[in-house]
Structure formats: structure tokens, C-alpha cells
Amino acid sequence: MAGATSDDAAGDAPASGGDSPESGRDATPSSDGDGPAAADRSTVLPTGSPALVWLGAGVALLALEAGAAANFLLGLLADMVAATPAPGPLGSAAASLVDVLNGLERGAGDVPTLLSRETLPNQGYWNGERWVGTTAGLSPAASWALRVVLIYAYAFAWAGWAVLGYRLYRREYRAADWTPRDDVVDRLRSHSWGIFGLTVVFMFVVMAVFAPAMGPTTVEQNMRDSYSYELQYWDAEEGEVATTLVGTANQDSQSQGDSNRVMPLTYDDYGRYHPFGTDPFGRDLFTFITAGSRISLVIGLLSVGLSALLATSLALFAAYYKGRVDLGTVLLSDAVMAMPQLLLLIMLTTVLSDTGIGDVYSGGFVLALIFAGTGWTYMWRSVRGPALQVSERQWIDAARSFGQRPRTIMRKHMLPYITGYLLVYGSMTLGGAIIAIAGLSYLGLGVSPPTPEWGRAVNIGQDYVDTGSWHISLIPGVLITLVVTGFNALGDGVRDAIDPQSDSAGGGAAGRGGGA
Amino acid sequence: MSDAVRGGETPSDGGEKSLLAVEDLRTVFHTERETVHAVDGVSFDVREGETVGLVGESGSGKSVTARSILGLVDDPGAIEGGAIRFRGEDLTEGRWDDHRGDIAIVFQDPGNSLNPVYTVGNQIREALRIHQNLRGSEARDRAIELLEDVGIPDAPRRVGEYPHQLSGGMQQRAVIAMALACDPDLLVCDEPTTALDVTIQAQILDLLADLQRESDLAILFITHDMGVIEDATDRVNVIYAGQIVERAPTEALFDAPAHPYTRALLESIPGRTDPDEQLPTIDGEVPTPTGEATDCRFAPRCPEAFGACRQVAPDHQPVGDPDDDRIAACLLHDDEYDESLAQVRDGPDGDARADGGGDRR
Numbered sequence: 001m002a003g004a005t006s007d008d009a010a011g012d013a014p015a016s017g018g019d020s021p022e023s024g025r026d027a028t029p030s031s032d033g034d035g036p037a038a039a040d041r042s043t044v045l046p047t048g049s050p051a052l053v054w055l056g057a058g059v060a061l062l063a064l065e066a067g068a069a070a071n072f073l074l075g076l077l078a079d080m081v082a083a084t085p086a087p088g089p090l091g092s093a094a095a096s097l098v099d100v101l102n103g104l105e106r107g108a109g110d111v112p113t114l115l116s117r118e119t120l121p122n123q124g125y126w127n128g129e130r131w132v133g134t135t136a137g138l139s140p141a142a143s144w145a146l147r148v149v150l151i152y153a154y155a156f157a158w159a160g161w162a163v164l165g166y167r168l169y170r171r172e173y174r175a176a177d178w179t180p181r182d183d184v185v186d187r188l189r190s191h192s193w194g195i196f197g198l199t200v201v202f203m204f205v206v207m208a209v210f211a212p213a214m215g216p217t218t219v220e221q222n223m224r225d226s227y228s229y230e231l232q233y234w235d236a237e238e239g240e241v242a243t244t245l246v247g248t249a250n251q252d253s254q255s256q257g258d259s260n261r262v263m264p265l266t267y268d269d270y271g272r273y274h275p276f277g278t279d280p281f282g283r284d285l286f287t288f289i290t291a292g293s294r295i296s297l298v299i300g301l302l303s304v305g306l307s308a309l310l311a312t313s314l315a316l317f318a319a320y321y322k323g324r325v326d327l328g329t330v331l332l333s334d335a336v337m338a339m340p341q342l343l344l345l346i347m348l349t350t351v352l353s354d355t356g357i358g359d360v361y362s363g364g365f366v367l368a369l370i371f372a373g374t375g376w377t378y379m380w381r382s383v384r385g386p387a388l389q390v391s392e393r394q395w396i397d398a399a400r401s402f403g404q405r406p407r408t409i410m411r412k413h414m415l416p417y418i419t420g421y422l423l424v425y426g427s428m429t430l431g432g433a434i435i436a437i438a439g440l441s442y443l444g445l446g447v448s449p450p451t452p453e454w455g456r457a458v459n460i461g462q463d464y465v466d467t468g469s470w471h472i473s474l475i476p477g478v479l480i481t482l483v484v485t486g487f488n489a490l491g492d493g494v495r496d497a498i499d500p501q502s503d504s505a506g507g508g509a510a511g512r513g514g515g516a
Numbered sequence: 517m518s519d520a521v522r523g524g525e526t527p528s529d530g531g532e533k534s535l536l537a538v539e540d541l542r543t544v545f546h547t548e549r550e551t552v553h554a555v556d557g558v559s560f561d562v563r564e565g566e567t568v569g570l571v572g573e574s575g576s577g578k579s580v581t582a583r584s585i586l587g588l589v590d591d592p593g594a595i596e597g598g599a600i601r602f603r604g605e606d607l608t609e610g611r612w613d614d615h616r617g618d619i620a621i622v623f624q625d626p627g628n629s630l631n632p633v634y635t636v637g638n639q640i641r642e643a644l645r646i647h648q649n650l651r652g653s654e655a656r657d658r659a660i661e662l663l664e665d666v667g668i669p670d671a672p673r674r675v676g677e678y679p680h681q682l683s684g685g686m687q688q689r690a691v692i693a694m695a696l697a698c699d700p701d702l703l704v705c706d707e708p709t710t711a712l713d714v715t716i717q718a719q720i721l722d723l724l725a726d727l728q729r730e731s732d733l734a735i736l737f738i739t740h741d742m743g744v745i746e747d748a749t750d751r752v753n754v755i756y757a758g759q760i761v762e763r764a765p766t767e768a769l770f771d772a773p774a775h776p777y778t779r780a781l782l783e784s785i786p787g788r789t790d791p792d793e794q795l796p797t798i799d800g801e802v803p804t805p806t807g808e809a810t811d812c813r814f815a816p817r818c819p820e821a822f823g824a825c826r827q828v829a830p831d832h833q834p835v836g837d838p839d840d841d842r843i844a845a846c847l848l849h850d851d852e853y854d855e856s857l858a859q860v861r862d863g864p865d866g867d868a869r870a871d872g873g874g875d876r877r
Binding site: 175176179180321322323324393394395397398399400401402403404412413416 | 583586587588590591592613616617619620621623625628629630631632633634635639642643646647676677678680681691694695697698
């Protein structure tokens with residue numbers, strides 16, 4: 001998973017320079033003359049090749065989590081091969097390939113990684129004198145906190161690595177000493193509301209990415225299959241270490257009112273630490289929420305990605321060809337917008353619930369498809385204007401006049417002008433999608449139980465809001481608000497950075513709530 | 517399909533050596549209220565290696581003609597008639613893509629014809645890749661060569677710079693380099709110097725003349741500036757409200773303009789009149805041609821107009837030296853209307869008083 005973070009970061013740098021890799025190459029021969037000057041400017045490290053040092057740091061960071069990254073990638077590959085329908089003899093070959101990949105995945109799982117539950121365990125017990133089975137004999141709370149802090153430190157190290165790489169590239173390798181994108185980046189850096197949003201979104205994404213390592217326990221042990229796992233604890237009455245089933249322990253840790261509750265930042269009777277307390281079924285709320293963040297993010301990203309793809313292609317196509325093509329997309333999107341999104345959602349989730357597609361990712365995949373299918377119109381409306389605007393620019397005609405293919409013109413000469421808008425609306429739509437997913441699971445639709453989802457946490461806690469167990473609904477509710485605000489703030493920041501004339505106080509395009 | 521046959525049957529009026537022959541071109545724009553005949557039966561030709569001017573006021577259809585030649589007319593515009601023959605092949609039958617790169621265009625505003633997110637070199641390489649199939653360092657070297665050809669100093673450094681790092685004149689040179697990257701036979705220059713200041717303008721004109729000498733390039737020069745026409749072109753077409761009103765060799769046109777509109781245009785060039793007198797202007801503005809021509813479209817502004825001018829659309833009449841291939845679309849040169857002309861014309865001496873049109877209405 002760490003690999004994904006680094007990809008994002010690395011992808012960021014070239015995009016900001018437009019043609020940067022090529023211009024970098026261009027500069028090499030011509031900078032022969034000012035070689036010594038370039039060396040003087042290199043203030044990062046005295047090695048003369050800061051890029052190597054930077055790459056080395058990246059490899060070191062990746063090595064810390066190599067096992068997990070390989071595990072994730074191989075698992076993904078195996079799932080993809082398994083999901084691809086292969087006819088006849090190919091089918092058996094594919095099956096054996098899946099076996100091989102799964103074997104590799106298990107092998108990769110054995111590679112020690114720094115931030116795993118195995119390396120930094122927090123599930124131990126008190127044997128009367130000291131903690132057994134926790135990291136370095138610390139208390140479970142301290143062990144868990146150490147792991148979470150390390151995970152965030154690791155993630156921020158990646159972010160710092162990416163920023164450093166961008167600065168290094170900007171100072172040492174890019175031919176131009178200024179490009180229009182530099183101003184965008186600088187404006188975003190000094191936009192405190194946008195930075196707040198970026199931080200919230202980053203922390204949310206880290207939570208989703210490292211969800212399995214983040215919780216004090218796992219979804220499998222604590223929720224799905226709690227009667228198949230045992231735990232040891234210090235039985236104070238008997239004065240000895242006893243063993244019981246997790247499910248049984250959960251029964252005694254329920255939060256259902258004033259007297260019968262496990263509040264945030266406390267231990268239950270079985271020596272288990274609950275950072276966010278427990279839910280009415282005695283399950284660990286923090287684990288529930290981290291797992292739910294992953295579901296929300298995956299569905300949100302998938303739906304926003306799909307609608308952005310659809311909206312961008314249609315907008316570019318319509319803006320390039322204009323006339324009837326444009327009219328056609330307007331009619332199509334008006335028709336889609338006229339459909340009641342919520343009714344369609346309820347109907348399709350019911351109709352598709354028994355089919356193969358309905359089960360993919362606990363119904364989350366269908367949800368993402370429906371969000372994308374009905375939500376692309378809003379994004380299309382936002383990028384159509386900019387696309388039409390850029391299609392009137394003379395360099396489009398220039399490119400057409402020397403025979404560039406329409407698709408290349410759309411990609412090379414038009415797309416860069418609407419990616420900014422896509423970022424803004426993508427960020428805000430993602431916030432809307434998270435609200436929509438939470439709203440649907442609150443209503444009992446969408447993601448099917450027992451898969452954790454934030455909206456369901458609000459739902460199961462709502463009977464106890466006015467009792468001592470108020471934390472069950474409140475914490476996920478506050479988190480939803482915070483994350484959605486974060487996405488909207490990020491969108492505002494990006495918009496102000498891209499267009500210096502826009503004013504966040506005016507808030508013309510401020511957060512649009514999701515469909516549900 | 518029958519294009520080649522037709523091309524053989526009716527040789528274009530420009531003679532046997534014409535590179536580009538525009539014949540009775542009609543480009544219209546269908547708006548919700550009306551149909552605008554922006555280019556209404558324009559014919560002219562460009563021969564190998566010569567510079568032909570197309571001159572007219574704003575809104576006279578110059579740029580639409582240029583865009584039509586390049587096949588860049590967008591919805592709601594359409595080419596509804598006529599032919600654009602390049603080396604005998606009619607481009608209007610969907611053959612633009614066969615001749616992409618043979619005809620290149622330089623637009624008015626250089627800042628707007630370069631994409632600001634890519635380096636100059638990148639954009640030249642884009643054209644080189646398509647037309648000369650050059651990639652990598654080969655393309656880069658060729659791009660530097662082209663920049664040197666158009667007189668950009670320190671080309672190896674400039675090739676990696678972004679458009680905003682160049683001055684307006686440099687930008688226009690880079691745009692010309694981009695056009696040259698296609699290795700064109702015909703360069704259409706749509707007001708290439710209008711956005712530049714006068715000294716830069718002269719440099720660009722010199723550059724175009726040099727390039728033409730070196731590579732036998734034909735240039736179609738579109739401008740509203742009669743001074744530029746005098747400097748840069750061999751032959752000139754005067755366009756008014758979507759129609760060619762006069763065609764002549766440049767010298768002959770400046771010596772003895774045949775059409776009242778040309779006369780008025782020439783008079784309004786600063787420096788041709790006595791500095792103490794007020795500079796003559798042409799009152800009114802170019803009408804938007806929304807229907808078929810049923811009269812002379814210049815008649816309402818013409819100081820020499822007479823009755824028939826408002827009833828008959830003038831044909832192209834040969835004027836001047838027959839070897840010059842001069843024409844003018846004016847009833848003054850049409851023998852049929854000589855008598856009525858004598859009756860109606862009662863002005864002082866027929867000299868074009870540009871602001872005197874109102875007297876005779």
C-alpha cells in the first residue's frame with residue numbers, strides 16, 4: 001500500500017511541469033557550459049547527485065514496508081486473474097496461475113514489515129506482574145499508540161519525500177526556472193484553509209490505506225468470526241490468566257446505556273484497549289471505523305474516478321466537435337439528471353443484490369457504478385464550460401492546421417486546461433460521495449452488513465445518543481463531518497490556487513452535498 | 517470523385533501554374549436568426565513562390581477565407597459551394613488531410629497560437645513528428661535549426677523555454693518556425709504582424725521575404741494594412757463583404773486603383789495625404805452579408821454610386837493592361853451601364869471623395 005502513496009507523489013512532480021521530463025532532457029547538452037555553476041547551486045547534499053540520494057531514501061522507505069506492498073500487489077493480481085473469465089484450457093492455466101500468485105502472496109506476508117501487528121503487537125495480557133505479548137512489555141494502549149504514531153510518521157515521511165523530490169526537480173533539473181504551475185503550487189502552500197483540507201484528507205487516506213494495521217484488533221477476529229478466536233486475560237478474582245472466546249468477551253464489553261458501557265480511551269474487563277470505546281455489540285469502534293474508512297474511500301474514489309472519466313471524455317469530445325455532438329451530450333446529461341438518483345439507487349441495489357455483480361466488495365462496487373452513472377452529469381456541467389473555452393484557443397487551430405489527430409489534440413492541448421477543474425470538483429464530489437455512502441448505510445441500503453461502514457455506526461448508536469453511550473454515534477458522525485469538510489476545503493484551496501481571481505469568501509462552487 | 521476530371525476540363529482562371537486556386541468559394545454561417553454569407557463567391561489563385569495579398573476591413577471575410585482554405589471552419593459554419601484546389605485537387609471534397617502540412621498557417625496573435633503549458637521546442641517537435649517523422653534528439657536538433665532559420669538568437673537555449681519567456685516578436689518567429697516544421701508549399705499568414713509593434717513588424721516581413729527566397733515558398737498574406745501589402749506582396753486581392761472587388765498586381769493597384777473602395781482604402785493610409793488635411797475615412801462599416809447579392813454591397817458607402825449600383829450586382833470586369841490580369845467588380849467599368857453612368861454621374865470629376873457619399877443619396 002505504501003507503493004501507492006509513492007506513485008501518487010511521483011506522478012505529481014512531472015505533471016506540474018507539463019512537458020517537464022523532455023525539457024529536462026533538453027537542458028542537458030546546453031548546460032555544458034554552466035556545469036560548475038549548476039554544481040554550486042546544489043545545496044541539498046555535497047554528493048553532486050542529489051537525485052540518487054533522493055531515490056535511495058525512497059527505496060529505504062519502501063523497504064520498510066516491502067512485504068506489505070508485495071503482499072498487496074500480488075493479492076490484487078491474483079484477484080484480477082481469478083476474476084478474468086478464461087475459456088477452456090486457458091481456464092485451468094489461469095487457475096494454476098492464481099494458486100501460484102496466492103502462494104507468493106503468502107510468502108510475501110512472511111516478510112517482516114515494520115508497521116505490522118506482528119512486529120508491533122498490542123494484544124497482550126497481564127499475568128499479575130507485567131504485560132505479556134505486547135511491544136517491549138508496554139501496556140496495550142501504549143503499544144497501540146506507538147504503532148499508530150509510527151504509521152503516521154511513516155506516511156508523512158513519504159509525503160516529505162515527495163515534496164523534497166519536487167523541490168529538487170524544480171531547482172536542479174528543470175530547464176525553465178519558472179512555469180505557470182509554480183504559482184499554483186505556491187498559492188496552495190500559502191492557503192491555510194486548503195492546507196487544513198489537505199492534511200485532513202491525507203490523514204483519512206492514511207487511515208484507509210493502513211486500516212488493518214491501525215486498529216487495536218482486526219475485523220476478522222473482533223467482528224466477522226469472533227467465536228473462532230480466543231484471547232487470554234488476567235482474571236482478577238481467581239488471580240490467574242484465563243482464556244475465553246473473543247465473542248464471549250464482546251458480550252461483556254457492550255456499550256448500551258449508562259452503566260453498561262466501555263467509553264473511549266479505556267480498557268474493558270478483558271484487558272483490551274478501546275481508543276473509541278465499544279459499540280452496542282461489544283465490538284471495538286476504532287477498528288470498525290478504520291475498516292469503514294477504507295470502504296468509503298474505495299467506493300468514493302471509484303465513483304469519482306469513473307464519473308470524471310466519463311465527464312471529461314464527453315466534455316472534450318463535445319467541445320472539440322461542437323454543434324450536434326454538443327447538443328447530444330446536453331440532452332443526454334439532462335435526461336440523466338432528470339432521473340431520481342435515490343430511487344434508482346434503491347431499485348438497482350435491490351434488483352442486483354442476488355447477482356454476481358451485487359456481491360462484489362459487499363455491494364460497494366454496484367454503489368460506485370450507480371454513483372458514477374448518475375453523478376457524472378454534475379462534473380460534466382462544471383468542465384464543459386472550460387472545455388468549450390479552451391477549444392476556441394488558437395493553438396487548437398494551429399494543431400489542427402498541421403494535421404494533429406483530434407484525439408491527441410483533446411489529450412495534449414485541451415485536457416491540461418480542465419484538469420484543474422477536475423481536481424476541484426473531484427475533491428468536492430468525493431466528499432459528497434462519502435456523505436452519500438454513509439447516508440445510505442444509515443438507512444440500511446448500500447454496503448451490506450456486517451462490512452463496517454461509518455453510516456451504520458451512526459445507525460447502531462442512535463438509540464444510545466441520550467445515554468452514557470453517546471460516543472457510538474457521535475464519533476463517526478464527527479469524523480464524517482470532518483472528512484467531508486476536509487475534502488471541500490481541499491477543493492476550495494485548489495480552486496483558489498488555480499484561479500487567483502476566485503475568492504473563497506464568495507464560495508460560488510462551495511461543497512455540493514451528495515445525492516442521498 | 518470527378519474532381520480530377522473537372523479540374524482538367526476547367527483550368528483555373530489563374531493560369532497553368534497556380535498552386536492554390538480558390539474558385540467561387542462560399543462559406544456560410546447558419547445562426548438562429550439568419551444565415552451569414554461570410555465568404556460569398558471568392559475566387560483567387562496563388563502561384564508557386566509568389567506572395568499574394570488579401571486585403572480588407574475587419575469583418576470583410578478575410579480570416580474566414582483563410583480558415584476555409586485550411587479546413588478549419590467549425591459548426592455552425594460550413595463551406596457550401598465552390599472549390600479550393602491545391603495542385604489541382606479539390607480540398608473541399610474532404611482532402612484536407614491529404615495535404616496537411618503542405619499548407620501551413622500563421623495566426624494573428626502569437627501569444628495565443630502557442631500552448632503556454634508546453635515548451636516552444638515541444639510544439640515544434642510535435643509538427644516535426646507528424647510531417648518529417650523525426651523523434652528524439654534528431655527532432656530536437658531540427659527544431660533548433662528551425663529556430664535559427666527564423667532568426668531566434670541562442671536557439672539551443674530558447675528551444676527549452678516556455679512561450680511566456682519569449683517576447684511577442686520572438687513568439688511570432690517561433691510560430692513561423694512551427695509552420696515551417698511542416699515543410700509547407702504555401703504559407704497562409706493571417707494578419708501575422710497586426711499584434712506586433714512597427715519595428716518588429718518590419719523584421720517579420722523581412723523574415724518572410726527571406727524564407728520565401730530560400731525555399732520558394734508561396735505566401736498568402738492576409739491583412740487590413742495597405743502599407744504591409746505594398747511592402748510584401750506581388751499581387752493583391754481586395755475583399756469587401758465576402759466578395760473580391762478588385763484584383764491587380766500590387767504596383768498597378770497602387771498606381772491606379774480601379775474600384776472606388778480600393779481608392780478609398782488607399783486614401784486612408786496615413787502619409788499619402790497632405791499632413792495638414794484631415795485623414796479621409798470611409799464612413800459606415802462593412803455590412804454583414806445575410807442574403808444573395810442583389811446589388812453592389814459597397815454602394816451605400818460609395819462616393820461614386822449611381823442608380824444601377826443599387827439594383828445590379830456587379831460582375832468582375834477586366835480593367836487596365838490585359839497582361840496584368842486585373843479585374844474590378846464595379847459598374848463603372850461595365851460597358852453596359854455606360855449611358856446610365858453618364859446620366860447619373862454628376863459629381864465634380866469622379867475623384868473619390870471618401871466622405872462625400874452622403875450627398876448623392
